[in-house]
Amino acid sequence: MQMWTDLSRKIMRGIALALGAAADAFEGKRAGDPFWVLRIIGYPKVTHANGHDMPKNDIGCGAHTDYGLLTLVNQDDDITALQVRNKSGEWISAPPIPGTFVCNIGDMLKILSNGLYGSTLHRVINSSPKYRVCVAYFYETNFDAAIEPLDICVKRTGGTKKFERAVYGEHLVSKVQTNFVKEDELNS
Ligand SMILES: O=C(O)CCC(=O)C(=O)O
Numbered sequence: 001m002q003m004w005t006d007l008s009r010k011i012m013r014g015i016a017l018a019l020g021a022a023a024d025a026f027e028g029k030r031a032g033d034p035f036w037v038l039r040i041i042g043y044p045k046v047t048h049a050n051g052h053d054m055p056k057n058d059i060g061c062g063a064h065t066d067y068g069l070l071t072l073v074n075q076d077d078d079i080t081a082l083q084v085r086n087k088s089g090e091w092i093s094a095p096p097i098p099g100t101f102v103c104n105i106g107d108m109l110k111i112l113s114n115g116l117y118g119s120t121l122h123r124v125i126n127s128s129p130k131y132r133v134c135v136a137y138f139y140e141t142n143f144d145a146a147i148e149p150l151d152i153c154v155k156r157t158g159g160t161k162k163f164e165r166a167v168y169g170e171h172l173v174s175k176v177q178t179n180f181v182k183e184d185e186l187n188s
Pocket residue numbers: 039041061066073075082122124134136
C-alpha cells in the first residue's frame with residue numbers, strides 16, 4: 001500500500017503549499033502516521049428484481065462525505081455511476097477518465113483548511129447493465145490526531161474558526177455508526 005500512501009502524501013504536500021502553509025503541515029502529529037483503508041466495492045448491475053417497470057438500482061452508496069483527508073477513487077473505465085453535488089445543490093456525474101482517478105476531499109481536510117477545501121457530498125448509483133467495481137483508498141490523519149483549522153487558513157478566511165476541533169478517530173467511529181449501524185441497534 002506504500003505507493004498509494006506516498007502518492008497521497010505528495011498530494012497533501014501540494015495542497016499545503018497551495019494553502020500557504022509549510023509543505024509538511026499535514027505530517028508529524030497531524031498525519032505523520034496516517035490511518036488508511038483500502039476498500040474494494042462491488043455495485044450490482046441493474047435488474048427488474050425490485051418489481052418496478054423501469055429498471056432501477058436500489059443498491060448503491062447513499063449521499064455522504066468522506067471522513068479523512070483524501071480519497072483516491074479508482075473506478076471501472078466504462079461505467080458512470082459516481083455523482084457529486086455541486087455548490088448549487090445539483091448532482092453531477094463524475095465520469096471515469098481512463099488512466100486517472102477521482103480525488104475526494106474528506107472532512108478532516110475541510111476542518112484543517114477552515115473550509116477552503118470542502119468535503120464534497122457524493123453518492124453512487126449504478127444504472128448500467130454491468131457490475132461495477134471501485135477500489136477506493138482512504139488517506140486519513142493519525143487516528144488520535146486532534147484536528148483544528150490551521151492558523152494560516154483561519155487568517156485567509158476572515159479570522160474566524162468555522163469548525164470545532166475534532167479527534168479523527170472519534171469522528172470516524174461516530175460516522176461509521178451513523179452510516180452503517182441501524183438505529184435500533186444503536187439504541188439497544
Ligand atoms: O464507488 C465509488 O465510486 C465511491 C465510493 C465511496 O464514495 C466511498 O466508499 O466512500
